[in-house]
Amino acid sequence: MSSARLFLLALLAGCDRNASDILPDYKSDLPPVVNIGEMGVLTMGEFAELQAELSPWDWCEGATGGEIPGLEGEYPGGGPRRCIYGELGAPELGVNGGATFNFAGTGGEVCVIVDPEAVFWSASIAEIGRKDEWAYPDDTLDDGDIDMYGGLSSYYTGSPGIDLGDFIGFYTDSLGRTVEIDYSECKMDSGYISDVARGGRAAVESCTIDTTGREGVSFTVVLDTFSVPLNDGVLSFGAVVVNGPCENVPNGITECTLRGESQETGGGMITCSDRLEEAFCAENVQGFCCANPEMCNEVVPEGACEVEGQPFDRDVFCAENPTLCCENE
Amino acid sequence: MHILPLLVSLVGCAYEETALEHVDIAGTVKIPKEALNIEVIDNDDNVYVIEGDIRTLGPVYLGVFPGVQEGAYAYTSPETGPVLSATEDGDTYPYGGTTVGRMEFGCYEQLVCKMVTGRFTSFDDVLDFHANVLHEPILNQQGLPVGSAEEYRETCYDVNNYATDFEVDFIKEGRLDFKEDGDYLVADVEILHTYFKEGMSIWGWVDMPSRTFDFSTCDAGQGTPVNFYDQQYTRGANYSNLLNQPGKYIQGGDWVADEIPTIESADDKFEVVLGFKNE
Numbered sequence: 145m146s147s148a149r150l151f152l153l154a155l156l157a158g159c160d161r162n163a164s165d166i167l168p169d170y171k172s173d174l175p176p177v178v179n180i181g182e183m184g185v186l187t188m189g190e191f192a193e194l195q196a197e198l199s200p201w202d203w204c205e206g207a208t209g210g211e212i213p214g215l216e217g218e219y220p221g222g223g224p225r226r227c228i229y230g231e232l233g234a235p236e237l238g239v240n241g242g243a244t245f246n247f248a249g250t251g252g253e254v255c256v257i258v259d260p261e262a263v264f265w266s267a268s269i270a271e272i273g274r275k276d277e278w279a280y281p282d283d284t285l286d287d288g289d290i291d292m293y294g295g296l297s298s299y300y301t302g303s304p305g306i307d308l309g310d311f312i313g314f315y316t317d318s319l320g321r322t323v324e325i326d327y328s329e330c331k332m333d334s335g336y337i338s339d340v341a342r343g344g345r346a347a348v349e350s351c352t353i354d355t356t357g358r359e360g361v362s363f364t365v366v367l368d369t370f371s372v373p374l375n376d377g378v379l380s381f382g383a384v385v386v387n388g389p390c391e392n393v394p395n396g397i398t399e400c401t402l403r404g405e406s407q408e409t410g411g412g413m414i415t416c417s418d419r420l421e422e423a424f425c426a427e428n429v430q431g432f433c434c435a436n437p438e439m440c441n442e443v444v445p446e447g448a449c450e451v452e453g454q455p456f457d458r459d460v461f462c463a464e465n466p467t468l469c470c471e472n473e
Numbered sequence: 474m475h476i477l478p479l480l481v482s483l484v485g486c487a488y489e490e491t492a493l494e495h496v497d498i499a500g501t502v503k504i505p506k507e508a509l510n511i512e513v514i515d516n517d518d519n520v521y522v523i524e525g526d527i528r529t530l531g532p533v534y535l536g537v538f539p540g541v542q543e544g545a546y547a548y549t550s551p552e553t554g555p556v557l558s559a560t561e562d563g564d565t566y567p568y569g570g571t572t573v574g575r576m577e578f579g580c581y582e583q584l585v586c587k588m589v590t591g592r593f594t595s596f597d598d599v600l601d602f603h604a605n606v607l608h609e610p611i612l613n614q615q616g617l618p619v620g621s622a623e624e625y626r627e628t629c630y631d632v633n634n635y636a637t638d639f640e641v642d643f644i645k646e647g648r649l650d651f652k653e654d655g656d657y658l659v660a661d662v663e664i665l666h667t668y669f670k671e672g673m674s675i676w677g678w679v680d681m682p683s684r685t686f687d688f689s690t691c692d693a694g695q696g697t698p699v700n701f702y703d704q705q706y707t708r709g710a711n712y713s714n715l716l717n718q719p720g721k722y723i724q725g726g727d728w729v730a731d732e733i734p735t736i737e738s739a740d741d742k743f744e745v746v747l748g749f750k751n752e
Contacts, residue, residue, distance in 0.1 A: 315554040315566070317539035319670040323554065323566045356559045 172377045172409055174233035176241035176369065179305030182224040183245045183365075183385055184208025185254055191386045192394070194227060200382070200404055201229035201413070210248075227384035229405055234372040234379075240308040241369035242290070246297055246362050247385045249355030255390035255397075256330060257350040258367055260290040260381040262406040262417045263399050263424040264346035280433035280448045283441045286406075287346040288379040289370040294330030294353055297362040308368060329353045330365070345371065350397045352389040380407035400425040416470035423468050431461050436470045495569075496669045498736060500743030502533055502573055503657040504679055508728045508750070514684045515608045527651060527658065528592045528602045531688050531727075535677035535745060536570035536716040537667045541733055546720055548729040548749050551676055567716040569667025570677075573650050573660045576691045577643045578708035580629040581611055581619070582699070586691035586709040587682075590642050591650030596622035596629075599643070607686055614704060632701055657746075673736050675743045678719065678729040678751075689724045690715055727751045 186194065186208065197203040204227035228245065235241030247254070264287045268275035295311040302309020311328040330351035332341045343349035353363060365383070372379045382405035390397055399421050406417035420439050423432030433440035434449035434456045449456035462469035510524045523529055538551040545553075545562075553563030579588030579599070593599050600619060604610040610618040611625070619625050629641055638644060651658040664675070680690045696708035715722055723729060732746035 317554070317566060318552055319539040319672055321539060321566075321568075321668070321670055325554065325557075325564075327557065329557070354558065354560075 172233045174231050174378055174409070176233045176235035176239070177305060177308060178230065178232060178243040180225075180228050180230065180243055180245035180383075183228065183247045183383075184210055184224040184226050185247055185250055185385045185387050186226060187387050188392065188394075190226070191384065194384065195401070195403075200227075200402070201407075201411075203227075204229055204382075204384075227382070229382045229407065230380070231407055231409070231411070232367075232369055232372070232379040232381070234377045235369060241372075242308045243367040243381075243383075244300075244302065244304045244308070244364055245367075245383070246364050249358040249361045249363060250387055251355060251357070251359030252387070253352050253354050253356075253389040255350060255352050255386045255388060255393060256292065256294055256365055256383075257348065257386065257390075257393075257397060257401060258290055258292045258365075258381055258383040259348040259399065259402040259405050260379060261286065261288045261346040261373065262414075262420050263429075264344070265424070265429060276451050277427055277430050279445075279450075280430050281441050281445060283375075285375040286373050287371075288373045289343075289345045289347075290349070290379065290381055291342055291368045291370045292330055292332070292349045292351065292365065293328045293368060294351065294363060294365040295328045296358075297364040299327040300364040300366070302366070304364075308366060310366070329363075342370075348397055348399055348401060350390045350393075350401075352391075376409055378407075378409045381405055398425055419468055419470060426468075428465065428468060431456075431465060432468045434458070435461050435465075435468065439470065494668055495666045496739035497663060497665045498537075498667060498669075498675075498739055498741070498743065499661070499663045500675070500734070500741075500745065501659055502535060502662050502677065503654075503659050503744065503746045503748075504530070504533070504651070504728055505748060506653070506656055506658060508679065508681060508747070509658075511681060511726065512684055513607055513682070513686050519608065520684075521606075521608055523606055526602075526606055527649070528598070528606070529682060530574070530589070530592060530651065530658070531680040531682055532575050532589050532690065532711075533573035533650075533660070533677060533679045533747070534570065534690070534715055534719070535573070535662060535664065535675060536565070536719075537568040537664060537736075538565055538674050538676055539568070539670065540672075541674050541676055546723070546751075548678075548723070548751055549676070549731060549733060550720060550729075551674070562718045562720045564714075564717045565719070568670065568673055569664050570716045571662060571664045573662050576688065576709060576711050578633075578696065579611075579643060580625065580632055581613065582704060582706050583609075583612055585696075585706065586688055586693045587686055588643050589688075591645060591648075593643055594646045594649065595644055596625040600625060609686075614702070632699065669736075669739055671737050674733050675736065675745050676730045676733050677745055677747065678723055678727050679747050680722070681726045681728065683724070683726070689727075690722045723751055725752055 206226050208223040208226050210223045265278055265282050267281040268278040299311045313325050313327050315323045315325050332351050382402040403421050404413040404418045406414045423429050435458050511529055512522055514520050540552045541549050542552045551565040553565050556563040574589045574591040577588050577590045613619050651660045680688050691709050692712050693709045696710035698707050728747040729749045730745050730747050731749040734743040
């Protein structure tokens, strides 16, 4: 065999893989593209009410006080729905999946929040200087991710409920040069770099949209499916619009701002997933996972539950942290 | 058979560089000498009138735009794309641009956002300007006036890891940006690698210092951090959208283009006159 043929054959070796092994095997019956419809803009008081609710998904099915012409009677009380705890199926290969909803501009700043699945963290695996807090590994198969975009509905290029679009438009200057413009007004601040950023796997995303001078004008929010959990092929999420800028949300926007968004296929919170979020926000993931390994990773790596060389005592932990042990009501 | 890969790799050589839509253009920028008449105020609220000192001249920003418009501001300004926010101008989507003199770190915290390249001939020149013209001597780390050019040089070399004066961008003996020509200051300028369209306009402005000798186009909170013994601050840097939204940065006392050339060919030599004083 000549060296040239050998070279060509060597190149072809890369073609024996189609990456399907990193896509979920399980295909749910849930639609991959969903139009949620009209969403209300909660006052900070209503938002506090949502956060205090034990069944936030039921609370969201109610209506806000405000009414939108044409939507009277859509929800109890007459206004649009308050918020959403939803689920998305995995899209076909090469197709964008996700959800869209609209809200009416208030004439001021509003904060849009989406929280996909529960939480994700990178396990600390260093032999020296290990961070005990993050030593217990996350179950990466149950994580999904959503990227959020938003802007004026008139700039949105997608067909709600049919296919996902974007907010890309074009401007032609006086000499005929065409410039691509991103009309998205939902600019994320990751805390690490300013302006455009993404929350990352299973992380909450939020942005402030300024609707000044556009009261009553329709805005569209796109929840773009970035990844679907590999264990069940269902991406669950919670989303809400709150009146006022995001920096006004009490205690900041964290994984605990919206709770219980990790849901069973077909609805209903995954038992104890809200406590996993609570443990994450309290930076007590190691204790929670060691006490409830079924919620994190059944296979406990050697030493993952040791704190400064001492073995983990579940009884002591549960006595000290009763809300972080799943069997405690 | 062995020749096939060679032939394939030669396909890349068929690229014709003249198909590029970007060009280098050159010309001059002119500023009335009158722009050098400014007022400054020192820390004790004493007001000083400075006349005709080229060291007060701020950075000149030049951009290439599809066109200009009247009415948005008191001065002629570049045309903009759609306004996307109630609080901000639309983007001008410039084709290209450059500066004549730029903001540079002057080696001392006191000089953050107060130093422009192409204006000084030596360290002594800088010390003289601040002590005898602005009446605000440059203070060193101990809060004492910098006593000599040697001290200044040593600090610059230390803070910036320089080894020669050639690396000190704000000292360019014999290579100042502007020359006097009658009633004007004139500088040669090149705008490299700009997108080209027939009829495009060259527009710009000079950012003149405020009464406290600050420049509105410089952000003291940006730039490389200085962590030098007990000194901790940032060196300052230009805002990144000066040509995209110039209206945010042009303030009273700045001089703006009022003779705005258009370019029909990349070989055209342009002359921009910054003849309008924004009050």
